[in-house]
Amino acid sequence: MSPIEASMNALRQSGDELADATVAELFERGESGTFNTLMRFVSTAGAPLPDGLPEVAKEYLRATEAPPSWVDWDEMEKARLFFIDNNVHISTALSFASMPACYLVPHVAKLLSTTHGLNYPSNRMAATGQFTVQLMQPDAFEAGSRFIPAAQKVRLLHASIRHHLVRENRWDVEAAGVPICQEDMIGGQMFFSMLVLDSLHRLGIHMSEEGAASYYYAWRVVGAMLGVDQEAVPKTLDEARDFLDRYMVRHMGPSPEGAxxxxxxxxxxxxxxxxxxxxxxxxxxxxxxxxDTCADWLEVASTPWDTVVKAVPHLLGVLETIEDRSPLGGWALDRLGHLTTLFELSSLTRGRVMHYAVPENLREEYGVAGAAPRTRRWTPPAATVSP
Known part of the structure; x- marks a missing residue:
């Protein structure tokens, strides 16, 4: 076994120590219901914590109320502008590449099918879309934002799923590792960052190297806030390519749950x-x-539209050229993309704010400051692992 494979195997045995300990104590003390009730009132950063919140929850919220100290805010602003410039394409990539990629990992598909709340794609997609839009708002990390409380709750949601699956003997830890383990969390981070960039490239979207790197950096920050071990996370796009390739070769395949x-x-x-x-x-x-291979594993039917869709990059390439050459055209296309993203999100949420809660059991407008200049064109790093 290679050292890299050994390190990835070790990541399968590790969860999130802080969030796991918090959830364990909430359930041990019978305080999970109180926590859920009161946390519905904590939706913006900097809001006072409600009276009656369990002490262990207060400690967790205080420990996770700020982004990592190492955050480069110039990079985060570049990532936000990259998102504004490409929001509708990023939404497309998240919906039609990142989510199906999750389903290509059989043990992840099984987990998503096991947890009642995540078994409904409208909730899953609405929560993912809302989380991404909140991340890319100019005040995402300031008082009054919704992103930090959302990240805190998602982290506890993951810990509660680990808690239930293990406690109820519904997960083979020896064979599959800890549910929502560090390897899978890093893999998920790759799906929502590196795979999105790959998909934008495949769609013919014009991206600068700086923009692509900044977008990936933003998801490193997100990963840190969701309890991902930063010592194990790839730091560069080249390292991310290597990890994603290895992760998919190790785990991807067909499954009834994925289909x-x-x-x-x-x-x-x-x-x-x-x-x-x-x-x-x-x-x-x-x-x-x-x-085609992955689509066959997911039992996605072939249709005559498969050929039509291959023309999409050419059409988008024309629009991207207009955007590159015309500031007015760029503004109009960015605005159209913004409205399209909001329409898709409102269709999924039906106007609701998606709430995250610790499950007590398991049952079956952002501001635009102008787009960042495009300099060197980004192309994906080459594949590093042969299937």
């Missing part, structure tokens, strides 16, 4: 788009972005 979750995802987006004429586009986009 089922993918079918739910396709049905969800076909329902959002009015009429039925464009329904096959959803499956065609997934197949185009994840590739």
């Amino acid at each position: 089922h979750l993918t079918r739910q995802l396709i049905d969800l987006y076909e329902d959002i788009v009015p009429g039925t004429l464009f329904d096959p586009v959803v499956a065609a986009l997934i197949r185009y972005l994840v590739g």
